[in-house]
Amino acid sequence: MNTTDMKTSDTHIGSRPRRSLLKVAGVGALIAAAAGTPVFAQSNAQADRSEALRLTLDWDKVFPKSDKVDHRKITFTNRYGITLAADVYVPKNTRGRQAAIAVGGPFGAVKEQSSGLYAQALAERGFVTLAFDPSYTGESGGQPRNVASPDINTEDFSAAVDALGMLPEVDRERIGILGICGWGGMALNAAAVDKRVKAIATSTMYDMTRVMSKGYNDSVTLEQRTQSLEALGRQRWRDAEQGAPAYGPPMNTLKGGEAQFLVDYHDYYKTPRGFHPRSVNSNGSWTITTPLSFMNMRLLTYIREIAPRPILFVHGERAHSRYFSETAHAAAAQPKELLIIPGANHVDLYDRADVIPFDRLAEFFDRHLAGT
Known part of the structure; x- marks a missing residue:
């Protein structure tokens, strides 16, 4: 057990009351408030919204x-009042405020898996990550557990x-985000609306709204x-009655005859290679109705509005999901890059340190988060 982790595991960012919550009607008033136009403020201060989370110290x-x-755990609260748990990785002997990267994904994974690996590797290369x-996972x-939402999960990013911008080690004008698998689509969606994000990378990206509403390769008919x-x-009627x-059946179990990419998922999530007990994909399942909101929303509607901030798409040559990055890259405005990793499948970019282009990702973020 790391004693530094123990001392910092209960750090909470953003738990102080927000003093200027708006009590207004209509989008116009909200936009006016964001632009600095005076509006009536809520009279009573908001109570502390943070949930008491039980974080593993080992x-x-x-x-x-x-x-x-150096590693420590923190918690912070999103705009919907849900408290999130995170691992922060800081290069040893850091001085001053540094460029930083928020990392999320894959869809159904936890921070102890791929996102943590990417975060630690990029911290080794000089970034606070x-x-x-x-929300609802790990x-x-x-509540309830193991449910996802394209809106709430975009807000999580x-x-x-x-949270990064509140850390003393971070220059809040030099923050990027990196999304893996299904969180690649969330990262792009977040960057389109959140102009604080200065550079965006995705790895083995999925557009979860596209695949849930249209199936693989857009094969689902009306x-x-x-x-x-x-x-x-x-199912909603049954849930309401109960x-x-x-919840659906356990994720990534094999019965025989599955497509190779499903075998690859099993090889990561269900074996010592990547199994983690808190991961939905390793040890649980999603609520049956999780697809509903994904089937009625398009994550990448405003992808062109990410420009002029740069995007780097990374994908495996042999990945079944490669078309997600290729079509997103085609839809995005410049500056953009598409890096195809020869011979790699989808899951290779989860954890294969000899395959994941960490140096290339670090170079991309270093170049675009360099500051003035």
């Missing part, structure tokens, strides 16, 4: 701890930017989509 990552960085558990708060929505509607959501 090093329980699926990757070894680096002796080149933060890997977080999304050590983060939110912006809340991670909030009739099939309608049938799925009707089934989800019936007073709690029902």
Whole structure:
């Protein structure tokens, strides 16, 4: 057990009351407030919204701890009042305020898996990094457990930017984000609306709204989509009657005859290579109705508005999901880069240190978060 981790594991950022919550009606008043136009403020101060989370103090990552960085745990609260748990990695002997990167993903994973590996590797290369558990998963708060939302999970990324910008080691004008797998789409969506983010990278990116609403390679017909929505509607009745959501079958179990990419997922999440007990993909399942909000929203609608901030898309040559990065890259405005890793499949970019282009990612962020 690391004693430094013990001393800092309960650090909470952003738990102080927000004094100027708006009590106004209409989008116009909200926009006016954001622009600095005076509005009526709520008279009573908001109470502390942070949830009491139980954080593991032992090093329980699926990757070894680096002796080149310092590590501590923090918690912070997103805009919806959900308290998130995160690991912060800081290069040893850091002085002054540094460039920083928030890291999230894959979809259904926890910070002890791929996002933590990426965060630690980038901290070894000079960045302050933060890997977080999304709302409703891992050590983060939110009820019910194991549910996802394109809106709330996009907000989680912006809340991670909030948290980074509050750290004494971080220059809040030099913050980037990196999304892995399904969190690649969340990162792009967050960057489109959050202009504080100065550079964006994705690795083995999934657009979760596209795959849930249209299936792989956009193969789902309107009739099939309608049938799925009707089934989800019936499930809502059952959940309402029970007073709690029902969950699907355990994730990434194999019965034989599955496509290779499903075998690859099993090889990561269900074996010692990447298994973690708090991971939905390793040891749980999503609520059956989780797809509903993803089927009615498009994450990448405003991808062109990320410009002029740069995007780096990284994907494996043999990944079943490669088309997500290729079409997103085509839709994005310059400056943008698409880096295809020869011979790599989707899951290779989760944890294969000899395959993941950490130096290339570090060079990208170093160049675009250099400051003045």
